[in-house]
Amino acid sequence: MSFVQNFPFFSIIIAMFSGIVSSVLDGKKARNLSLVMIAVTTALSAGTLAFCLGTGESYTFMMGHFPAPWGNEIRAGVLEGVTAVFFGVIMFLAVIGGLEHTAEDVEEKKLNLFYIMIDLMLSSLLALVYTNDLFTAYVFVEINTIAGCGLIMIRQKGRSMSAAIRYMIMSQLGSGLFLIGLSILYDVTGHLLMSPAKESVEMLVAEGSYRLPLLVIMAVIGVGLAIKSGLYPFHYWIPDTYGYATPTASAVLSGLVSKGYIFLLIKIFYRVLGYENLVSSQMANVLYVFGIVGMVMGSLHAIHETDTRRMTAYSSVAQIGYIYMGIGLGTSYGMVAAVFHIFTHSATKALLFISAVGLYEVSGDKKDYVSLRGAGYRNPLAGIGFTVGSLSMVGFPMLSGFISKLLFATSALESPHKMLPTLIVLAVSTTLNAVYFLRLVITLYSRRRPEDAPIPETVPRKSWHLRLAILCFIGVNLVLGLASQPIVQAITDGLAMFG
Amino acid sequence: MSEIILALPVFLPILSGVAMLLHGWGKEEWSRKRELFIEGLVVANSLLVAGAIAGGADGERRLVLFRLYSELTIMFKLDRMGSVFAGLVAFLWPLATLYAFEYMEHEERKNTFFAFYTITYGITLGIALAGNLVTLYLFYEMLTLVTLPLVLFPLTTEAVRAGRSYLYYSIGGAAFAFVGLVFVLGFSATGTTEFVAGGMLDLVRAGEKKNILLFAYVLAFFGFGVKAALFPCYRWLPKAAVAPTPVTALLHAVAVVKSGAFAILRLTYFSFGSEFVKGTWAQGVVMTAALVTIAFGSTMAVKEVHWKRRLAYSTVSNLSYILFGATLMTPLGLAAALSHLVSHAFMKICAFFCAGAVMHQTGKTYIYQLDGLGKKMPVTFGCLLVSSLSLMGIPLFAGFISKWNLAQAAFDSGDPLALTGVAVILYSALMTGIYMMTVIVRAYFPSLAKKAGGTAAAAGLSRNGAGTAGAATAHKAVGEAAGAATAHGAAADPTWKMTAPLVIFAAVILLIGFHSAPLMRLLTMIGGEAG
Known part of the structure; x- marks a missing residue:
């Protein structure tokens, strides 16, 4: 066994331990530790990815001394590697971009708590990506929920407290359903490790026994994780949560947390329940319908919103809809498109949240359309960042959103019954995205009117952190838009390894 | 390396425009230097286009820039149809820029305006030279974005509204x-979207899903049709008349809207293939849409009293002449569509520039304010007369040639719907006569207009849906008309920067009208290849 194969385990543990160490550090040191930790774990994930690409296959890693069919396992393959690296990069940029605001929004004594939550969040995200057994998955789902809650309510202003409670309730509902699903699965198969569980499921399906329990498992796990990732109509916690948290938290929650659950869901579909069973049991069609309804409804909600932060949050609902639509297409192409859209949406939504911060700064920290008039001239880089993000959401060629749209559309051609609805909803949803995102972009570049309230003088926060983060996010978007082929190839290979 | 000449004319204006934005050549004392720089650049770029076309426009030369994703390459190719559009744009741009210098002389933020104006030149050439559907789509989307600041330029509430609706319609259309695009890519015989004269579909596979593909064709037709102001997606165009005249004239009568029509020609004859669509329900749908737009646009133009908006409605109607030619799905239809694409460009830009010259010299924007201006601004209204007669389709003018071609192509196709189309064109010609000639009559014979205007204007205006407000303006109009002769006593023709382009355009209209054979030979050849 090569030393590199320990890296996934190391990265989870390092992230967790820096969280523990941070509890006795002061805020600034905790922050630095957190940044170093994210960089190190991302490097470790990159090492794992390089290893998997080199050998061309995945491997499992036993934690503790209980061999299968008991014990805890993690698994690393190309897809896990790509996702972990990507999550690390986004996390790093989100923390960098929101540094000043975090320091401002969070009480100084509690600053280290914020970074503990960030550490735990990354640790649990990595665990969700790498896990190969359902029990570990459940434990880290809970850790993730708690860390997410902490991130929301640490900014004790406005509606963040009620947002956190709402998030807690909805998340617990999701976790509860997930746990019920796992219990039934354990009951039926007797396994919690993914590989043996899949063998039993395959046997059961072949025998034709336990059909109803299997269906219930799929439905309950699917709905549980859908609630946690904010699929329409389980999205009511999203606007408040993303809208009132501190910028880093918004970017992390919208960009990564919901994606971690979706990744886990895909993994369970492939590695436990069997994707072909999902398709034959019509569960895929159900997700598909929820997905396309979400694509349209999320955008309609966003159009009605006057608070731009909540508008961006509602747009997440639509984008999550895209991902579930891809999963629901029932083909491997659709799944590739869905995974690619996970990346696209993480990069783009984080860019939007972070660059919006730069615009709010120069508009007296107000978030409505009128106050933002002309903000694009007052903070040019943030204006450009927001414009790029918006164009990517609309699917402008050369940006990441276009590739997503293209992958969804071409994969829709493969499934005859869903071809036209998918394409038409894609076109409609693109138009709706244009309506609310580009309306805001026009507002950013239109002139202030004499009757507009003057902008209150705020301390100019000329922070290079924010600029660096915006530039890097734009870079990530361009990379996904222009050099997507290797990434899509890696996703395809990785999904094949799942099978 | 001769291929590089295909990319140069596209990227030279784009990069120069971006440089102008970054450099911020905003200072007033540099105004003259900037004008020289821009005009030099635009002329040089047009010469590049001329050079590229002279080097052979047979579609042999291709230049692959980069790969968006697997088979989706960004690629330029110069074929005959592309060179017609590129040549047209290259001819108009330097003249329009010259005109814009004088028109914009009193405006602020000239640097921003000219930067985007120049970038648009490059993007439009990108559409003309695009070698495949993806490249076309890329530049089509970019065109929306770079022309948006030009529509927003006045930054008034009205301009912002116009800009928004332009953006929603265009992006929605592109969606x-x-x-x-996706269907063409999925069913392409070559696996790419590179344009092939006569269509690129794999007919065996496409035949199995014919109805779905036809539906996709109709969607894409209406999608690209948004920029060509196809009914019911025309609303952005009259609203966009709020932009400065050089923008309305060059972009909203030529570059942007013709890009929409050009994209439809590419879609119909070079992607799906006319044989595939001909005789199907899809052809019926798109042709009906084009005919409805022709009739609707010219009727609305008669009702409109704001001069630039009237011309915008006339554009709506005339663009659908091109689309009507395109939907005939025959070689002659394609040739006729292209001939109207060329001649309408000259006629409409000439008419808009006349309106702009009047606005610039006298500040008048409504038609009832024009009484008696014809003798004060002889060159302007002389050119307007030429353009009007041509738009009506009087023989010896360019408009006659293209309308004749359209009618001939329609008869030739033998499609009953196309024969109805001839009747619609005749109706539209009548309406064109009314809406263009009322302007001329008011300008040259104010006494005549005053006599008839008292009754006709009031009646005509109160009918136009504006209700009492319309009637009120009508009465005011009559009142104003009485004092008009003294009111614009100081009006005179603008300087050479504005009149030179006008005279050149009028001359071209006459030239095409008298001697259209070489142009038609080229267009028929294109039709023969791709029809």
């Missing part, structure tokens, strides 16, 4: 065109 539906994207559906067509």
Whole structure:
């Protein structure tokens, strides 16, 4: 066994331990530790990815001394590697971009708590990506929920407290359903490790026994994780949560947390329940319908919103809809498109949240359309960042959103019954995205009117952190838009390894 | 390396425009230097285009820039149809820029305006030279974005509204065109979207899903049709008349709207293939849409009293002449569509520039304010007369040639719907006569207009849906008309920067009208290849 194969385990543990160490550090040191930790774990994930690409296959890693069919396992393959690296990069940029605001929004004594939550969040995200057994998955789902809650309510202003409670309730509902699903699965198969569980499921399906329990498992796990990732109509916690948290938290929650659950869901579909069973049991069609309804409804909600932060949050609902639509297409192409859209949406939504911060700064920290008039001239880089993000959401060629749209559309051609609805909803949803995102972009570049309230003088926060983060996010978007082929190839290979 | 000449004319204006934005050549004392720089650049770029076309426009030379994703390459190719559009744009741009210098002389933020104006030149050439549907789509989307600041330029509430609706319509249209793109890519015989004269579909596979593909064609037709102001997606165009005249004239009568029509020609004859669509329900749908737009646009133009908006409605109607030619799905239809694409460009830019010259010299924007201006601004209204007669389709003018071709192509196709189309064109010609000639009559014979105007204007205006407000303006109009002769006593023709382009355009209209054979030979050849 090569030393590199320990890296996934190391990265989870390092992230967790820096969280523990941070509890006795002061805020600034905790922050630095957190940044170093994210960089190190991302490097470790990159090492794992390089290893998997080199050998061309995945491997499992036993934690503790209980061999299968008991014990805890993690698994690393190309897809896990790509996702972990990507999550690390986004996390790093989100923390960098929101540094000043975090320091401002969070009480100084509690600053280290914020970074503990960030550490735990990354640790649990990595665990969700790498896990190969359902029990570990459940434990880290809970850790993730708690860390997410902490991130929301640490900014004790406005509606963040009620947002956190709402998030807690909805998340617990999701976790509860997930746990019920796992219990039934354990009951039926007797396994919690993914590989043996899949063998039993395959046997059961072949025998034709336990059909109803299997269906219930799929439905309950699917709905549980859908609630946690904010699929329409389980999205009511999203606007408040993303809208009132501190910028880093918004970017992390919208960009990564919901994606971690979706990744886990895909993994369970492939590695436990069997994707072909999902398709034959019509569960895929159900997700598909929820997905396309979400694509349209999320955008309609966003159009009605006057608070731009909540508008961006509602747009997440639509984008999550895209991902579930891809999963629901029932083909491997659709799944590739869905995974690619996970990346696209993480990069783009984080860019939007972070660059919006730069615009709010120069508009007296107000978030409505009128106050933002002309903000694009007052903070040019943030204006450009927001414009790029918006164009990517609309699917402008050369940006990441276009590739997503293209992958969804071409994969829709493969499934005859869903071809036209998918394409038409894609076109409609693109138009709706244009309506609310580009309306805001026009507002950013239109002139202030004499009757507009003057902008209150705020301390100019000329922070290079924010600029660096915006530039890097734009870079990530361009990379996904222009050099997507290797990434899509890696996703395809990785999904094949799942099978 | 001779291929590089295909990319140069596209990227030279784009990069120069971006440089102008970054450099911020905003200072007033540099105004003259900037004008020299821009005009030099634009002329040089047009010469590059001329050089590229002279080097052979047979579609042999291709230049692959980069790969968006697997088979989706950004690629330029110069074929005959592309060179017609590129040549047209290259001819108009330097003249329009010259005109814009004088028109914009009193405006602020000239640097921003000219930067985007120049970038648009490059993007439009990108559409003309695009070698495949993806490149076309890319530049089509970019065109929306770079012309948006030009529509927003006045920054008034009205301009912002116009800009928004322009953006929603265009992006929405592109989203539906994207559906067509995906189907073309999925069913292409070569696996790429490179344009092939006569269509690139794999007919065996496409035949199995014919109805779905036709539906995708209709979606894409309407999608690209948004920029060509196809009914019911025309609303942005009259609103966009709020932009400065050089923008309305060059972009909203030529570059942007013709890009929409050009994209439809590419979609119909070079992607799906006319044989595939001909005789199907899809052809019926798109042709009906074009005919409805022709009739609707010219009727609305008669009702409109704001001069630039009237011309915008006339554009709506005339663009659908091109689309009507395109939907005939025959070689002659394609040739006729292209001939109207060329001649309408000259006629409409000439008419808009006349309106702009009047606005610039006297500040008048409504038609009832024009009484008696014809003798004060002889050159302007002389050119307007030429353009009007041509738009009506009087023989010896360019408009006659293209309308004749359209009618001939329609008869030749033998499609009953196309024969109805001839009747619609005749109706539209009548309406064109009314809406263009009322302007001329008011300008040259104010006494005549005053006599008839008292009754006709009031009646005509109160009918136009504006209700009492319309009637009120009508009465005011009559009142104003009485004092008009003294009111614009100081009006005179503008300087050479504005009149030179006008005279050149009028001359070209006459030239095409008298001697259209070489142009038609080229267009028929294109039709023969791709029809």
